[in-house]
Amino acid sequence: MEIILNSIITCPTCGYQKEETMPTDSCQFFYECESCKTVLKPKEGDCCVFCSYGTVKCPPIQEHKSCC
Numbered sequence: 499m500e501i502i503l504n505s506i507i508t509c510p511t512c513g514y515q516k517e518e519t520m521p522t523d524s525c526q527f528f529y530e531c532e533s534c535k536t537v538l539k540p541k542e543g544d545c546c547v548f549c550s551y552g553t554v555k556c557p558p559i560q561e562h563k564s565c566c
Contacts, residue, residue, distance in 0.1 A: 500555045501560050503520050503539070507538070510536075510538070514532065520552075520556055529547040545565035548566065
């Protein structure tokens with residue numbers, strides 16, 4: 499199984515989208531939108547901002563492992 503490292507994060511406040519490279523060795527708990535400066539945090543039940551707002555889940559989840 500190939501792990502995808504790029505994900506497009508969509509800000510729920512303003513709709514701005516940006517492709518980001520996900521870290522492979524840690525979770526990203528906070529992400530600041532470049533457009534409106536809203537600080538995104540994971541939704542309840544998600545481990546990171548990529549799992550909540552990205553087009554691709556984080557690498558540990560893709561590998562069916564526990565995240566962080």
